[in-house]
Amino acid sequence: ENWDFDTIVILGANHSGLGSNFSMYITDDWLTPFGIVKTDKEFGKYLIKNSEAVEDPLPHLYEHSIEVQLPFLQYISDNFRLVPILVKDISIHKAEEFAKVILEASKELNRKVFVLISSDFTxxxxxxxxxxxxxxxxxxxxxxxxxxxxxxxxxxxxxxxxxxxxxxxxxxxxxxxxxxxxxxxxxxxxxxxxxxxxxxxxxxxxxxxxxxxxxxxxx
Known part of the structure; x- marks a missing residue:
């Protein structure tokens, strides 16, 4: 109800430890049993240009933390674009810097952004x-x-x-x-x-x- 987000940035756990600290995969769209989830390539490229994020499909091949969220999001809406990022081994300072770039990108690209974190606890x-x-x-x-x-x-x-x-x-x-x-x-x-x-x-x-x-x- 009242769902009007343009872009969903999912920050997932990197269980394999592969790739960089911020590993993104936006080149291809994502597919679930509910259909295709388009990636927000413009938003992703902004993050790559202005932060430590890199395009790297390898860690995503061995990861589930992002894809398990997609069916729930598709149930709510079919009108959003995805920015999937796996995160590992960062300091609070690096987290703050990256968070600022996400907010900056949302303003520069005029996106209403929903940031979703995928993690278990203990x-x-x-x-x-x-x-x-x-x-x-x-x-x-x-x-x-x-x-x-x-x-x-x-x-x-x-x-x-x-x-x-x-x-x-x-x-x-x-x-x-x-x-x-x-x-x-x-x-x-x-x-x-x-x-x-x-x-x-x-x-x-x-x-x-x-x-x-x-x-x-x-x-």
Whole structure:
């Protein structure tokens, strides 16, 4: 309802570690079972010209974090263009610089832009090589993720990354998340947690737990 965005910039986790810190793939349009999603080539080229982003299809061949969002977006609207970017290994300063270029591009190209971050939260269990909690892991994963979420809601990239470091955290999209934080700080957006749950709460499995959250910003 009232969906009128021209361009959707999706910043996804780079699980493979391949490519540059900002790897984009706009040369071709994207295809899902719901049809073709056209890329915003002009917007993407602006980012390439004015930031560290590069056109590199290789990491996208081994990545799912962006494509899993597309069917949901296509359900809402078929009238948008996509700028898909995988993000890894950046500082807060680099996140801030890139966020500024996204905002600059939206103004220069007269686009109404929706920035979407694709990330899970904590991955806990032997399968992930991460066992922080021996007792009551489902509840404790929630508590840990709520610390991360509190930092996001406070728009505090430093606290967020410090928590990741202190807990050796397994939030796969931590770098896209700090770009999001720096982006929303530019227009003094409000931030709200819509929903959190982890897979243990849903499935009852304590051995493999992954956290999920829906967070939205608005002015």
């Amino acid at each position: 991955h806990h269990g032997k399968a992930y090589g991460y066992i922080l909690f021996r007792e009551d892991p489902i509840r404790n994963v929630r508590r840990l993720d709520m610390q991360y979420i509190k930092a996001i809601l406070s728009k505090d990239s430093r606290s967020f990354l410090d928590l990741i470091k202190n807990y050796n955290g397994t939030v796969c999209g931590k770098y896209p998340i700090i770009v999001f934080i720096e982006y929303i700080k530019q227009y003094n957006a409000r931030v709200k947690l819509l929903k959190y749950y982890n897979s243990g709460e849903v499935m009852g499995d304590e051995d493999v737990i992954v956290g999920y959250a829906s967070i939205v910003s608005f002015s």
